[in-house]
Amino acid sequence: xxxxxxxxxxxxxxxxxxxxxxxxxxxxxxxxxxxxxxxxxxxxxxxxxxxxxxxxxxxxxxxxxxxxxxxxxxxxxxxxxxxxxxxxxxxxxxxxxxxxxxxxxxxxxxxxxxxxxxxxxxxxxxxxxxxxxxxxxxxxxxxxxxxxxxxxxxxxxxxxxxxxxxxxxxxxxxxxxxxxxxxxxxxxxxxxxxxxxxxxxxxxxxxxxxxxxxxxxxxxxxxxxxxxxxxxxxxxxxxxxxxxxxxxxxxxxxxxxxxxxxxxxxxxxxxxxxxxxxxxxxxxxxxxxxxxxxxxxxxxxxxxxxxxxxxxxxxxxxxxxxxxxxxxxxxxxxxxxxxxxxxxxxxxxxxxxxxxxxxxxxxxxxxxxxxxxxxxxxxxxxxxxxxxxxxxxxxxxxxxxxxxxxxxxxxxxxxxxxxxxxxxxxxxxxxxxxxxxxxxxxxxxxxxxxxxxxxxxxxxxxxxxxxxxxxxxxxxxxxxxxxxxxxxxxxxxxxxxxxxxxxxxxxxxxxxxxxxxxxxxxxxxxxxxxxxxxxxxxxxxxxxxxxxxxxxxxxxxxxxxxxxxxxxxxxxxxxxxxxxxxxxxxxxxxxxxxxxxxxxxxxxxxxxxxxxxxxxxxxxxxxxxxxxxxxxxxxxxxxxxxxxxxxxxxxxxxxxxxxxxxxxxxxxxxxxxxxxxxxxxxxxxxxxxxxxxxxxxxxxxxxxxxxxxxxxxxxxxxxxxxxxxxxxxxxxxxxxxxxxxxxxxxxxxxxxxxxxxxxxxxxxxxxxxxxxxxxxxxxxxxxxxxxxxxxxxxxxxxxxxxxxxxxxxxxxxxx
Numbered sequence: 001x002x003x004x005x006x007x008x009x010x011x012x013x014x015x016x017x018x019x020x021x022x023x024x025x026x027x028x029x030x031x032x033x034x035x036x037x038x039x040x041x042x043x044x045x046x047x048x049x050x051x052x053x054x055x056x057x058x059x060x061x062x063x064x065x066x067x068x069x070x071x072x073x074x075x076x077x078x079x080x081x082x083x084x085x086x087x088x089x090x091x092x093x094x095x096x097x098x099x100x101x102x103x104x105x106x107x108x109x110x111x112x113x114x115x116x117x118x119x120x121x122x123x124x125x126x127x128x129x130x131x132x133x134x135x136x137x138x139x140x141x142x143x144x145x146x147x148x149x150x151x152x153x154x155x156x157x158x159x160x161x162x163x164x165x166x167x168x169x170x171x172x173x174x175x176x177x178x179x180x181x182x183x184x185x186x187x188x189x190x191x192x193x194x195x196x197x198x199x200x201x202x203x204x205x206x207x208x209x210x211x212x213x214x215x216x217x218x219x220x221x222x223x224x225x226x227x228x229x230x231x232x233x234x235x236x237x238x239x240x241x242x243x244x245x246x247x248x249x250x251x252x253x254x255x256x257x258x259x260x261x262x263x264x265x266x267x268x269x270x271x272x273x274x275x276x277x278x279x280x281x282x283x284x285x286x287x288x289x290x291x292x293x294x295x296x297x298x299x300x301x302x303x304x305x306x307x308x309x310x311x312x313x314x315x316x317x318x319x320x321x322x323x324x325x326x327x328x329x330x331x332x333x334x335x336x337x338x339x340x341x342x343x344x345x346x347x348x349x350x351x352x353x354x355x356x357x358x359x360x361x362x363x364x365x366x367x368x369x370x371x372x373x374x375x376x377x378x379x380x381x382x383x384x385x386x387x388x389x390x391x392x393x394x395x396x397x398x399x400x401x402x403x404x405x406x407x408x409x410x411x412x413x414x415x416x417x418x419x420x421x422x423x424x425x426x427x428x429x430x431x432x433x434x435x436x437x438x439x440x441x442x443x444x445x446x447x448x449x450x451x452x453x454x455x456x457x458x459x460x461x462x463x464x465x466x467x468x469x470x471x472x473x474x475x476x477x478x479x480x481x482x483x484x485x486x487x488x489x490x491x492x493x494x495x496x497x498x499x500x501x502x503x504x505x506x507x508x509x510x511x512x513x514x515x516x517x518x519x520x521x522x523x524x525x526x527x528x529x530x531x532x533x534x535x536x537x538x539x540x541x542x543x544x545x546x547x548x549x550x551x552x553x554x555x556x557x558x559x560x561x562x563x564x565x566x567x568x569x570x571x572x573x574x575x576x577x578x579x580x581x582x583x584x585x586x587x588x589x590x591x592x593x594x595x596x597x598x599x600x601x602x603x604x605x606x607x608x609x610x611x612x613x614x615x616x617x618x619x620x621x622x623x624x625x626x627x628x629x630x631x632x633x634x635x636x637x638x639x640x641x642x643x644x645x646x647x648x649x650x651x652x653x654x655x656x657x658x659x660x661x662x663x664x665x666x667x668x669x670x671x672x673x674x675x676x677x678x679x680x681x682x683x684x685x686x687x688x689x690x691x692x693x694x695x696x697x698x699x700x701x702x703x704x705x706x707x708x709x710x711x712x713x714x715x716x717x718x719x720x721x722x723x724x725x726x727x728x729x730x731x732x733x734x735x736x737x738x739x740x741x742x743x744x745x746x747x748x749x750x751x752x753x754x755x756x757x758x759x760x761x762x763x764x765x766x767x768x769x770x771x772x773x774x775x776x777x778x779x780x781x782x783x784x785x786x787x788x789x790x791x792x793x794x795x796x797x798x799x800x801x802x803x804x805x806x807x808x809x810x811x812x813x814x815x
Contacts, residue, residue, distance in 0.1 A: 044310050045603075045637060045638050045682065047638065047640070047643050047684050047686075048306070049305070049647060049686050050278075051277035052277075053641065055205075056139070057613075057640065057641075059202070059205065059614055060615075060616075061265070061547075061551050061554075061641070062198060062201055062205075062614075063198075064261075064525065064544050064548055066527070066528045066544055068612060071130070071614075073123060074124070074126050074127040075127050075133075077127065078127035078128065078132070080124075081105075081109070081121065082102065082124075085105060091128075091132045091135060092136075099152055100152065100155075103128070103153055103158070106121055106124055106125055106128075107125075107157065107161060109121040110122065110125070111161075118165075119192055119195065122192070122195045122196060125158065125199055126198055126199050126202075128150075128152075129146065129149060129199050129203060129206075130142075130202070131143065131144075131146035131149065133615060133619060134618075136619060137619070138619060139615045139619055142615040142619060143615070150206045150207060154203060158199075158203075159200065159203060159225070160234070162199055162200050163200075163235070163239065166196050166197070166200070167242070169192050169193050169196065170193075170242075170245075170246060170249070170255075175189070175257065176254060179255065179256050180253070184527070185256055185527070186524070186527045187524075187526070187527065187528060187529065189257040190257045190259045190525055193258065193262075194259045194262060197259060197266055201265055201269065204229070204270055207221075207225055208222070208269065208272070210222070226274055229270055230486060232486065232490065238270075238274070238483075240267060240271055240274070240487055241490035243263055243266060243267040243270065244494070244501075247260070247264070247267070248494065248497050248501045250263070251501040251505065251520060256520075256521060256524060258524070259524060260505060260552065261522075261525055261526075261548055261551055261552050261555070262525060264555040265551070265555050267559060268558050271563065272562060275483050275484055275562065275566045279302065282300065282301070282302055284569060285297070285456070288456055289456060294454055294459070295454075298402075298403035298405075299402065299403060304402065306686075307401070308685035308686070309685055310683040310684055310688055311680075311685075311688055311716045311720065400719070400723065401720070402722035402723070403451070403722075404722065404723040404724065404725050405451060405452075405722060405723075405725075406448045406449075406451045406452050406724065407453065407458075408431070408452065408454065410448065410724070410727070411445065411448050411452065412429055414445070414448060415427075415431055415434075418441050422436065422437055422438065423437070431449075447725070451725055456569065456572075457568065457575075460571055464752075468755055468759065477760065484567065484570040485570060488567060488570065489761065492757065495577065495581060496584075496585075499582050499587075500585045502560065503582070503585050503586070503587055505520065505552060505556060506552075506553060506557075506590065506594075507590055508521075508522045509549040509550075509553050509556070510553065510594045511549070511597055511602060512593055512594060513593075522548075522549070522552060523548065525548075526548045527541075528541070535627060536626070536627055536630070539627055539631075540625065540630060543608070547607040547608055550605070550641055550642055551641065553642075553645045554641040554645045557649050560582070560648075561648045561651055561652055561655075563578060564579065564655050565655075568655075571756075573752065573753050573757070575655075576749060576752075576753050579655065579656050580749065580753065582652075582656060583663060587652070587656065588657070588663065588666050588667070589670050591649045591650075591652065592675055594649060595649070595675050596675050599681070602639075602642050603639060603643050603646065603682055604637070606634060606639070608634060608639075611625075643687065646687060647684075647686055647690065650679075650691060650694065653694060657694070658697075660745070661742060661745065662742035662743070662745050664698055665701070665742060667694065667697070668698050668701045672698070673695060673698065673702055677695070677710070680713070680716075688716070689720050689721065692716055692717045692720050692721050693721050695717060696721050696729050697729070699714070699717070699729055700728070700729060700730070700731055707730065717729075
């Protein structure tokens with residue numbers, strides 16, 4: 001069993017071949033058997049996971065390359081408006097008062113009735129948010145004026161006016177019916193919507209960037225704007241709910257002209273800005289645990305993951321055969337000295353050193369999965385390791401990177417089985433009584449309790465159970481009206497439709513999807529009015545379409561992950577409600593289908609033309625594009641957005657399947673193990689961690705033969721993934737995984753979710769037995785009751801029939 005590295009590297013030309021861009025620019029192959037397991041081909045990827053990419057990249061991804069000519073049109077509209085009021089000066093030469101006055105004039109002009117005039121003013125405002133680039137000489141200067149102009153526009157109240165115009169355009173039935181009848185939709189059908197969404201996106205994306213050099217009033221405006229975006233100020237609902245409505249309207253086919261990429265990008269950035277990113281989530285989790293009186297987290301998961309190194313999981317069978325043949329062709333074979341073998345055998349394969357200091361090279365236990373190889377293979381061609389900056393590393397003691405965790409349920413089951421074995425009786429959920437049990441069991445229980453981890457979700461579920469049991473004496477629940485709570489309340493009535501719509505678009509944008517007549521058209525905001533006539537134009541459009549799809553996948557994966565994480569922290573049943581509807585909408589097979597491709601080709605795709613990216617394209621002279629320059633792409637080792645999307649989708653899959661046996665079995669049924677194993681060849685630690693987690697949960701169902709032939713993957717799981725004490729993940733002894741309970745498990749969860757939503761949010765259908773009753777005679781008789789006309793007309797008859805004719809036993813009544 002080789003617990004070490006990849007068993008020898010590949011020749012240099014193979015490594016170079018792995019880095020070349022995909023020639024076809026079309027769909028990636030679904031099954032690439034050539035390099036499905038040859039993990040030694042790929043180099044380490046110096047990728048830093050974050051909430052978003054660099055600001056310039058996020059700005060450039062808003063625009064498709066087809067929109068390039070509109071930059072000059074926006075400038076022209078602004079200069080026409082500007083020259084009528086300020087004749088002899090440039091925008092950058094005016095003082096703050098003149099800037100504000102002109103911004104107010106533009107805002108007033110937005111309210112004109114004539115549609116064409118309104119569009120021209122909107123384009124002028126868009127040019128301001130783009131940094132009045134004609135007067136700038138560098139990209140840094142453009143970004144400076146973007147920030148200045150956007151905070152100015154926010155100060156005069158532009159965003160509220162834009163939301164009103166957006167609602168008006170959404171409800172424009174003439175544009176919708178025209179688009180539905182059109183055989184081919186292009187950029188021209190969504191001009192007004194694109195201009196408005198561009199301005200709103202640039203405002204949200206720029207304002208959320210926290211710059212230490214910002215003025216104090218800008219920081220105040222940022223916090224106010226964050227609160228307004230997350231509260232129901234616009235249309236009595238958060239802006240995110242409005243955008244979700246646009247997504248469902250688009251997917252229903254009633255508005256096929258909606259520019260979906262821009263809608264999804266704005267939706268993602270609105271959620272990110274109002275709810276917070278992964279750093280804020282971590283600090284919020286720490287604060288919530290303190291409030292609930294729970295012990296602090298054993299480690300900062302963000303820092304641990306960033307400190308990890310990528311492993312080199314196993315090579316394919318063909319690679320191993322090739323290596324054996326190469327060794328056989330050598331003229332002389334090196335003899336393996338016994339002391340080398342002894343040194344190798346003495347090493348403890350389970351002492352991970354991922355977080356050790358780089359300079360500690362003399363430790364005999366240095367057996368990182370990434371670096372260790374068999375002694376006979378050390379003279380193979382190996383790519384040099386990429387040095388990691390020491391500032392980014394976290395110093396951990398030798399051993400595994402994660403502290404082990406134990407649930408209360410695990411301790412109970414361990415005690416129950418121990419009592420049954422040694423004493424012959426059980427005590428239910430009693431975890432304190434150890435009478436009659438041998439001393440080793442006492443020590444085991446002590447160790448388990450030392451590592452016991454109580455999650456926020458367990459506390460929330462226990463409280464909810466208490467509320468359901470005692471609806472009267474339990475008292476009213478205090479619900480903090482945070483941005484997450486407001487968003488959940490806003491999307492709750494239509495959450496299933498929102499999830500289905502997002503997954504439909506994700507399916508249409510996935511590179512493994514085949515074009516079908518019934519699939520939705522997501523290219524409305526990238527296709528030009530006139531289709532390309534030359535080879536160069538066709539190549540440019542091909543790059544644009546692929547890039548467009550990649551950006552949509554990036555936005556949807558980020559939206560789903562952010563919502564799942566925030567809902568889970570806010571209340572576990574909010575998370576479970578969303579997760580269950582994702583599962584019902586076939587999210588699990590969809591993500592597996594996404595990964596059933598040549599994942600290295602996807603991650604190293606070159607679907608971008610850097611000279612056409614904003615703001616480069618508006619500051620510099622554009623060189624003449626050639627087929628060769630388009631084919632070459634950029635010099636980046638990988639595509640940031642595609643690697644970001646892959647990690648997000650893997651994290652979503654982990655969230656959906658964790659502690660859910662029925663969903664874990666879906667991974668097994670859909671044969672996810674070979675698909676996930678192929679994804680391991682991407683040498684990026686965070687992506688590998690989430691792939692290994694998904695393999696770990698299903699290992700016990702894959703059979704002994706799979707485990708036997710994948711020992712290197714098993715070793716990687718041991719070294720990289722958190723341990724659950726007394727979790728026999730590597731064997732098939734799981735008593736909880738009874739296949740006949742799977743449907744019951746989902747049904748019970750659904751019933752709990754419905755009870756939670758009904759109790760907390762459905763105030764109209766409260767149980768009448770639990771409503772307060774008025775027992776005071778005076779107040780009951782004093783109530784004014786409206787009697788129907790026919791009753792009043794026949795009141796004498798009613799008295800005779802119901803009162804006078806019926807004998808009344810007053811003695812019994814008084815008793």
